[in-house]
Amino acid sequence: MTRQRFCTVESLEVGDPLPGTGAHPQCNLLISWPRKTWSRSLRIANDMEPALVDRIETLVAGGRRVNLIHRRDWPQDRHRLYLFPENLWLDVDREALPALLDALVNRQSLTRWSPASLTGSLILCCTHGKKDKCCAKFGYRTYQALARESHKQQSQFDVWESSHLGGCRLAASVIVFPALRKYGRISEQDVAPLIAHEAAGRPYLACYRGYGRLTPAQQCVEIAVLEWLEKQGISAELQIDDAVAQQDGAVVVPVSWYSGEGATGYLDARCETREISRVDTCADLDEGPSVSECWFVSRLIPR
Structure with missing residues (x-):
């Protein structure tokens, strides 16, 4: 029987290092979107209208990275958006998304959508199995552990599944916003100390890839x-x-x-x-x- 191979396992076996792999753009837009409709793209879902796709691609061309995020308890037709480095969040219905993204493209005020300042932090864990099978195999169970531990520690972290964060071979892959710290190869044993360190404003060095900037x-x-x-x-x-x-x-x-x-x-x-x-x-x-x-x-x- 042929042994199933995973890039994460082979990366570890050849001594592929974690340090130096944490690069990430500072300018980000995160959009909640049901994971079941994600494509291989980190920012486009299969059920997005063409007009919405065009606006997302225009934002990307202007220098803003766009990722999709997901949480099972989140309404499918109601979207949570996070903006960094602005440190803002807002909730909108799907029909309002094109106009909101137009405002972002044109650097207009978002006041009509009632944005709020982010007071806590986000933990995103890549579960993008359509991009790479390691992100499904290793990412999802780590996401679940992060969500459980965050609740247990009563931390100020919002934990979400995420589309591709870079470094599939380093799954489970995580980024913390707004600190912009990246992590990789997170096991369930790493979850509690990672959240405790981040709650104290310090990186958890055992799995740390580096500060994104x-x-x-x-x-x-x-x-x-x-x-x-x-x-x-x-x-x-x-x-x-x-x-x-x-x-x-x-x-x-x-x-x-x-x-x-x-x-x-x-x-x-x-x-x-x-x-x-x-x-x-x-x-x-x-x-x-x-x-x-x-x-x-x-x-x-x-x-």
């Missing part, structure tokens, strides 16, 4: 420095500067850290690349792996 090298540095500080019992905020290219192809990233107790410190992180042979999605399994370049931190140098 940093470059891959900077994300690797962010995680390496936070791990270094954690071993010393220090909780700190980081200031990560631009990478400085070195003659041998490496980069050096200057980092400053500031703890709540007033302590400060400065580091230089040397980053290098290595090649890894991997498949990016389950669709690539038949073709086999290709070579990709990954960043890693080779040295932390205190100043």
Whole structure:
């Protein structure tokens, strides 16, 4: 009998790293839409009217990422929208969506739809099985665990299923808004500490892919420095500067850290690349792996 293969399993087996894979646009629109009608596209459902599709594609062309989200208890013809970095949410009936998206395209006021400021946070877990089977196999059970644990901890997180978040091979894949922190390979054992860390405003390093606005090298540095500080019992905020290219192809990233107790410190992180042979999605399994370049931190140098 042929063993069923999953890109997530093969990614883990070849040592494909999580750090440096957390890139995500800052400008986002999330639209609740019944998952049963999702297509392979992260933003278009099979039952969307052409006029609505056109408006979504216009928003994307203007620089806003659009994802579909789903929750089983949400009405099918009533849509929850979230806007980032505006940190707004609003609920509209389906017939109002085209006009609302027109207002977004034209940068007009949304006052007529009564937007509200987001006071808590969102956790999105990719369950987009039509995009990649790993997101169905690993994503859905993680979503369920996140929803249960969020309720148990009485946290301020709204937990939703999501369409494709990037990095199917890293399922279960999660992003936290508005913090814009990405996670991967989340097991059920990781769920409780992840929510507890995020509730405290800190990344859960065991599954952390990086802060979405940093470059891959900077994300690797962010995680390496936070791990270094954690071993010393220090909780700190980081200031990560631009990478400085070195003659041998490496980069050096200057980092400053500031703890709540007033302590400060400065580091230089040397980053290098290595090649890894991997498949990016389950669709690539038949073709086999290709070579990709990954960043890693080779040295932390205190100043």
